[in-house]
Amino acid sequence: MNIILLGPPGAGKGTQAARLQATRGMIQLSTGDMLREARASGSPIGEKVKAIMDAGELVSDAIVTALIGERLDSCAGCGAIFDGFPRTIAQAEALDLLLAERGRHLDHVIELVVDEEALVTRITGRFTCAKCGAGYHDSFRPTKVAGVCDVCGSTEFKRRPDDNEQTVRTRMEEYRAKTAPILPFYQARGLVRRVDGMASVDEVAAQIDAILDASP
Ligand code: ADP
Ligand code: ADP
Ligand code: ZN
Numbered sequence: 001m002n003i004i005l006l007g008p009p010g011a012g013k014g015t016q017a018a019r020l021q022a023t024r025g026m027i028q029l030s031t032g033d034m035l036r037e038a039r040a041s042g043s044p045i046g047e048k049v050k051a052i053m054d055a056g057e058l059v060s061d062a063i064v065t066a067l068i069g070e071r072l073d074s075c076a077g078c079g080a081i082f083d084g085f086p087r088t089i090a091q092a093e094a095l096d097l098l099l100a101e102r103g104r105h106l107d108h109v110i111e112l113v114v115d116e117e118a119l120v121t122r123i124t125g126r127f128t129c130a131k132c133g134a135g136y137h138d139s140f141r142p143t144k145v146a147g148v149c150d151v152c153g154s155t156e157f158k159r160r161p162d163d164n165e166q167t168v169r170t171r172m173e174e175y176r177a178k179t180a181p182i183l184p185f186y187q188a189r190g191l192v193r194r195v196d197g198m199a200s201v202d203e204v205a206a207q208i209d210a211i212l213d214a215s216p
Contacts, residue, residue, distance in 0.1 A: 001026070001212065002104055004082040006183070007112030008175040009168060010122035011197045012204055015135055016112075017083040019205055024212070026079035031087075034067045035059060036160075056162055056170035058087055058178060065094040072098055080104075087179045092186070108211055109186040112197035112204070116172060123168050130156035141201065 003026075005013040017028040035053060038046035045067075049059045068085055086092040099105055125138035131154035136143055144150050149157075162171070186192050195207045 001079045001107045002082070002099065003080070003107055003212070004086070004109045004186075005112065006109055006179070007114060007197055008116070008119055008179075009171040010119040010126070011112040011114045012122075012201065013083045013112065015141075015201055016204060016208055017081045018135060020081055020208070020212075024079065026081050027075045028081045028083055029068060029071050029075075029085065030083040031059075031064045031067060031085040032083070034071070035064070038067075054162055054167070056167035056174065058174050061088055061090045061094065065091060065098070068095070069098050072102060072104075076102070086182060087174075089182055089185060092182045106186075106191055108193050109183075109191045110208060110211060111183065111192055111194050113194050114197040118198065119172065120165055120168055123163050124165060126163055127157045127159045129154050130158045 005017055007013055014028075014030060014032075017030065020026045021028045035046075035049050039050055039053070040046070045063060049063065052059050064085055064087075068082075072080065082095070086095050095106075122137065122140070125140065126135070127138070128135050129149040129152060132149060132152040134149055134151040135141070136157075147155055149155070162168075183192060193211045195204060195211070197204060199207070
């Protein structure tokens with residue numbers, strides 16, 4: 001099974017992908033995470049994308065497509081969850097090719113439908129465990145014990161530099177202008193399943209599970 005989680009920044013893609021990875025053994029392929037890793041390692045790609053990411057603009061199609069291709073090769077036969085990719089029509093077309101070359105196909109494009117104003121609150125409250133990467137939110141998903149990661153017990157957390165209100169607005173504009181237009185591309189193929197992304201994390205999870213379990 002290969003699925004895309006599609007939605008604006010803060011829609012809950014990463015949260016749901018991490019859950020599917022834990023409960024179904026699928027593999028989360030997040031281009032955002034790959035790009036942040038490239039930055040952290042100081043690689044030439046990391047250097048190249050730094051300013052673009054900090055401004056909330058989209059990195060070139062060629063870079064993200066190459067990253068996804070590499071990861072697909074190391075997950076032959078895995079159930080892939082595309083998180084934050086594709087983000088343009090060109091990337092959607094490139095993904096078709098990457099999958100076809102490997103004898104794979106898309107099963108579902110799950111659209112997380114959310115209210116834009118809520119996204120700013122979600123993103124400005126987002127933080128992750130610095131050690132294991134578990135995702136939290138100041139109000140909606142706090143740690144059980146204040147300051148301690150539920151998963152690994154670490155007391156160190158981090159926030160993304162691009163998770164500020166101004167950059168979020170640019171990221172939402174990028175979504176509207178370049179990413180939302182890929183919905184009709186997949187609608188024409190009958191692949192889009194809409195999920196209410198404003199529901200609680202568990203309710204969104206249940207809606208996604210129902211879609212995956214209904215698959216032949
Ligand atoms: P995305 O990967 O789409 O950018 P995330 O999964 O990182 O979004 O979610 C953004 C923030 O909102 C995180 O802090 C997360 O804990 C929180 N969040 C995710 N899903 C929900 C939800 N259904 N209701 C409330 N908060 C949520
Ligand atoms: P979010 O969780 O808010 O959806 P991501 O972590 O997916 O954000 O992406 C963070 C940043 O990385 C984006 O603002 C963009 O600069 C870059 N990026 C990630 N994925 C892509 C992609 N598929 N195409 C272009 N740029 C990307
Ligand atoms: Zn942790």
